[in-house]
Amino acid sequence: MVPRRPGGSTGDHRARVQPARRRGPGRAGPQVLPKLISKKGLKFEDGTPITSKDIKYGVERTYARDVYTQAPQELNAALADDSYKGPYSGGDFKAIDTPDDRTVVFHLKQPFAEFPALVSRSNTAPVPKAEDTKLDYTNHPVSSGPYKIQSYDRGRSMKLVRNDQWNPATDPNRTALPDTFTFTLSTAQATISQQLLADSDPTAVTLDSNGGLQASDAAELNKPDVEKRTAGGLLGCTDVLDFNTETIKDPDVRKALALSIDRSAVQVQYGGERFGELTQSYINSAQRGYVEQHTDLDPTGKPKLDEAKKLLAGKTYPKKLVYGYADANPRYKNVGTVLQQNFKQLGIDLQLRPIPTANYYTVLAGDQMPDIARSGWCGGADSGSVRTTVDPNLGPSVDGKTFGFSNIPRYYDPKISRAMYELRGTNGSGEELGRKWATLFDQAMQSYPLVPLVRSYTSSVVGSKVRNAQVGYFFGGIDLSIIGVQH
Numbered sequence: 001m002v003p004r005r006p007g008g009s010t011g012d013h014r015a016r017v018q019p020a021r022r023r024g025p026g027r028a029g030p031q032v033l034p035k036l037i038s039k040k041g042l043k044f045e046d047g048t049p050i051t052s053k054d055i056k057y058g059v060e061r062t063y064a065r066d067v068y069t070q071a072p073q074e075l076n077a078a079l080a081d082d083s084y085k086g087p088y089s090g091g092d093f094k095a096i097d098t099p100d101d102r103t104v105v106f107h108l109k110q111p112f113a114e115f116p117a118l119v120s121r122s123n124t125a126p127v128p129k130a131e132d133t134k135l136d137y138t139n140h141p142v143s144s145g146p147y148k149i150q151s152y153d154r155g156r157s158m159k160l161v162r163n164d165q166w167n168p169a170t171d172p173n174r175t176a177l178p179d180t181f182t183f184t185l186s187t188a189q190a191t192i193s194q195q196l197l198a199d200s201d202p203t204a205v206t207l208d209s210n211g212g213l214q215a216s217d218a219a220e221l222n223k224p225d226v227e228k229r230t231a232g233g234l235l236g237c238t239d240v241l242d243f244n245t246e247t248i249k250d251p252d253v254r255k256a257l258a259l260s261i262d263r264s265a266v267q268v269q270y271g272g273e274r275f276g277e278l279t280q281s282y283i284n285s286a287q288r289g290y291v292e293q294h295t296d297l298d299p300t301g302k303p304k305l306d307e308a309k310k311l312l313a314g315k316t317y318p319k320k321l322v323y324g325y326a327d328a329n330p331r332y333k334n335v336g337t338v339l340q341q342n343f344k345q346l347g348i349d350l351q352l353r354p355i356p357t358a359n360y361y362t363v364l365a366g367d368q369m370p371d372i373a374r375s376g377w378c379g380g381a382d383s384g385s386v387r388t389t390v391d392p393n394l395g396p397s398v399d400g401k402t403f404g405f406s407n408i409p410r411y412y413d414p415k416i417s418r419a420m421y422e423l424r425g426t427n428g429s430g431e432e433l434g435r436k437w438a439t440l441f442d443q444a445m446q447s448y449p450l451v452p453l454v455r456s457y458t459s460s461v462v463g464s465k466v467r468n469a470q471v472g473y474f475f476g477g478i479d480l481s482i483i484g485v486q487h
Contacts, residue, residue, distance in 0.1 A: 033107060035104070036105075036124075043167075044143065045144075045163045047165050052098035052102060052104045053098050056093065056096045058125050059076075059096060059123060059124055060096075063087075063398070065085075065405070066085075066086075072122070072406070074392055075118055080107040080109050081094045095107045109425040114387070139154070146176035147160040147162060147176070148162075156184075160182075161180050175484065177484035177485070178485055181480065189212060189330060190330065193212055196213070196461040199225075202465040205480075206477070207480075208460075209458055210276075210331070211275075211460035211461060213271065213459060213461065215269065218274055218275070221461070230459050231478060233458060238279055238452065239270075239276075239374060239456065241261070241451040242373050243371070243409055243450060250317065251447035253318075254447065259308040260343060260346055261339065262342055263302075264278070264301030267301060270453075274459065276455055280295060282377065282390070282393060282452055284455070287386045287434065289432065289437065290435075295448075297451070305346075312346060320350075320351065322353050323350055323372045323373070324363065325352065325353070325373070326355055326356075336352040350372075353370055361375075364408050365405065384430075386438045390420075390437045390438070393406055393407060403417075413444065413447070458471050460478055462478065467483065467484045467485065467486055468484055470483075
């Protein structure tokens with residue numbers, strides 16, 4: 001599950017970051033002031049010049065939690081103003097200055113090594129204030145990139161065409177080769193799998209992090225014609241099961257549930273080892289500052305039913321639970337079937353609740369969050385950073401008073417969460433801070449707010465006319481910024 005932009009965006013503002021520093025009153029000591037200087041001649045799709053105020057306004061919108069339940073908070077947590085409530089009720093945002101039309105100055109709590117990567121993401125996509133229609137902005141965000149929306153039918157289809165106001169000379173990172181992108185959003189996963197394997201549309205790709213293939217189709221990848229059309233790689237994407245800590249409050253009960261799960265059977269539902277490896281943690285040893293993580297989960301994925309039953313002995317625990325899953329992919333329903341069988345041995349009846357895929361994460365963030373749900377996380381601001389995995393997924397809100405927006409388990413521990421909040425304002429090297437974040441994550445995991453499942457390996461089959469298909473580490477799907485189509 002990557003961070004999601006409130007209101008959407010079809011481009012970015014292409015800029016370079018220049019760090020500057022001055023001493024200030026911030027709670028972390030020296031206040032760090034990175035300056036973002038935009039290139040000349042950047043325009044929105046209607047020809048209006050993009051200014052620093054548009055970038056600032058785009059960031060301000062992410063603070064309006066009462067409007068955008070899925071607003072990303074990674075950048076917000078690094079900025080100095082924790083009390084800001086968004087542009088609709090909070091007035092001016094003090095953590096960003098715009099001294100002229102091309103300069104944006106960010107007030108940070110502390111030096112942040114991953115800031116250039118973080119600020120280049122959708123959090124800072126420019127939004128013209130006059131065009132802001134709040135939630136309806138998702139129907140047609142104003143483009144600042146190489147493509148713009150020609151048509152959009154929510155949950156069904158979208159077509160992107162060239163943005164004639166985009167100047168390729170300002171953007172050396174994207175080739176923007178195709179004339180159009182047409183997205184079909186409502187096709188069943190099984191149909192997508194069959195169409196890709198059969199090459200029924202030679203210009204087709206899928207953005208699914210598992211390549212859109214069904215487990216039953218895995219053997220087809222060995223065919224020479226399919227193999228040469230397959231882009232693959234181990235991703236920075238990890239799937240987990242989240243326990244709703246507001247409904248399953250006892251850590252021992254959550255641990256018992258975790259130990260009873262046959263994770264090896266879950267891996268089979270993902271397609272087996274070819275589609276992902278079992279993992280013991282959301283973070284991995286390749287990330288900077290990694291420290292050893294501890295859980296009692298079996299590394300081979302086998303359940304520990306006897307230990308689970310001992311944890312529940314004499315306990316009062318729910319005999320009925322609800323597992324919510326995105327309804328577009330049978331894999332997630334099949335995972336629920338595995339869980340049903342596992343929990344039945346504990347005397348727990350697990351009910352399966354389908355959730356429309358288009359609204360899935362909105363449901364998880366709201367009052368209808370089920371007791372158990374699957375989610376995933378791809379990369380982070382920097383794929384090597386422990387913080388950009390830990391903080392969004394188990395960290396506190398921007399003000400430190402409750403759980404954060406991507407914190408699907410709603411985990412909040414007065415001691416550990418407070419330490420995470422204070423760590424945001426602590427100076428140090430990426431390695432030093434990474435160790436601290438990893439240590440806090442290990443402590444949080446002792447109460448089992450989530451269960452690590454599979455770190456994805458994607459095998460993404462593309463059409464025979466698609467060229468330069470590569471799997472992007474960050475989003476876990478085909479990188480649309482560099483692909484082309486043979487004429």
